[in-house]
Amino acid sequence: MSKIVDAAAAVASIPDGSSVGCVGVIGWVTPDALLKALGDRFRKEASPRNLTFYFPVGTGDAQGIKGMDHVAQEGLMKRIVGGSYINPVDPVTGKRPELMRLIRENKIEAYSWPIGATMHWLREVARRSPGYMTRIGLDTYIDPKHGGGRFTELAKDDLVKRVEFDGNPYLFYPAWKLDTVFICASSSDEYGNLSFENDALVSSNIALALAAKGSGGRVIAQVRRQVAHAARPASEVRIPGMFVDAVVVDPEMMMTTDVKYDPAFFGGSRKPLSQLPPIPMSADKVVAMRAAKEVRKRELSIFGFGAAADIPLVMAEQGKFIDGGLQDYWFTTEHGSYGGIVMSGWQFSANLNPDAILDGAYQFDAIDGGLCEFAALAFAQFDEKGTVNVRGSAWRIPEQGGSSTSLKTRSGWYSPERSRPAGLRSNSMAASCALSRKARCASSSPASSTSPIRLHPAFFAARPPRLSPNVRCSMSRQRG
Helix, strand or coil, X not given: CCCXXXXXXXXXXXXXXXXXXXXXXXXXXXXXXXXXXXXXXXXHHXXXXXXXXXXXXXXXXXXXXXXXXXXXXXXXXXXXXXXXXXXXXXXXXXXXXXHHHHHHCCCCEEEECCHHHHHHHHHHHHCCCCEEEECCCCCCCXXXXXXXXXCCCCCCCCCCEEEEECCEEEXXXXXXXXXXXXXXXXXXXXXXXXXXXXXXXXXXXXXXXHHHHHCCCEEXXXXXXXXXXXXXXXXXXXXXXXHCCEEEECCCCCCECCECCCHHHCCCCCCCHHHCCCCCXXXXXXXXXXXXXXXXXXXXXXXXXXXXXXXXXXXXXXXXXXXXHHHHCEEECCCCEECCEECXXXXXXXXXXXXXXXXXXXXXXHHHCCCCCEEEEECCEECCCCCEECCCCCCCCCCCCCHHHHCCECCECCCCCCCCXXXXXXXXXXXXXXXXXXXXXXXXXXXCCCCCCCCCCEEEEECCCCCCCCCCCCCCCCCC
16 A cells, blocks of 8 residues: 555644654755644644654754744644754744744743754664663753753753763663654655655654654655655665655655755765855854864864854865865764765755765764864853853753764763853753863854853864964854
8 A cells, every 4th residue: 555645644643642753954854744734733623732842953944944833833832852943033024933932931841952862862762772871961951950951941851860870970861752753755655665865964864763663653754756666776765664654745845945956965966166155254254264274184074053164165265175175174064964065054964065974863973982073163152261152042042952962072072061141041051162182172153142241252262282272253143
């Protein structure tokens, strides 16, 4: 029997009180038709009610690809656990996402976990273990000592516990079931065999599917096209059809924000770097130009969302990649695209002209293993001790994303310090950058206009012995 159905039919059997997981990285690999269908069903039927949503990464742009905002409805959403959140101003309506309103007004139970934890936790659900245990995040916002990742007063449950094992403290994320998951792929046959040949990212797709099956749950996939059975080599099929319960075909789905379809993001074609638009001169660009001096050849460098993502684009403008020079620079993000150019803005996460694409959980294995020897990360504030506040103000950027995990390098994990400026509403803390002879971190930082801490907007970079621990340049705009 064919598993191809329409979106309304795919979500029709989701019951009250169940849990729903969903893939997506901003606009990338976002099953927007499925999220919309579920939101539409609630508006029409007032059902299902009181769902728990699990988003390993912030999903959608809350504009043309609404993502999480489709299901941000009182009564439908009871709880959300997210690895990151997006909070832009819609240029058409002038409003911020509805999900942010629900969080600000304490209408839902909202939690934020580091993206590394949201990825690796899925493995533990899939194999029916008690949960995920890690030292990453100790003494930061996710530590129960400092809020346990709660973002609203309604968030009462302890979803993260601080435990001791073999005499050392750890954070423990107990496993719970995922009843339904929404995933997104390029192609499916009638039996639900899924491939990602035209996707720029794989992200949490595989981990979500296995977690749902390990929970006895359902897997619903959105794809761009239906293909004939056996039309693809078996090696291209990444998720077997026996793990997929329903498939929705949406040939009009966007690749990501402002990009309908561009093979250069998955290696289907190569775009000349001369076609990259220049970055306008600004304080951000000055910071990126300074940070670019710290990037070394043949050293795996990871770049975070925000101003830090401008660094490879500035290097391209400087001509460092001509005559095959790009192959000497090894670039990635926390989302698994390797090689090519890290993009900024809404196109961040996937690289242009990549050489390889790793799935989300495996990417955080690489990060946790210290394979990224250089990290350039954006943040909102830091103080003279290097203590970092990633998100700025509670109402603008309520997240940590991959920052705490990305600061692990080959020479070891550098424990983040707590950062909670007085007066900020939520208990969000972020990773600070500690350094050793083998570890380097460059971070670009827009200042928060709402925080009582009045630091100059700054760039912090250190690589002993060549640089002072604090090199500061001015910076202007807040992203997000």
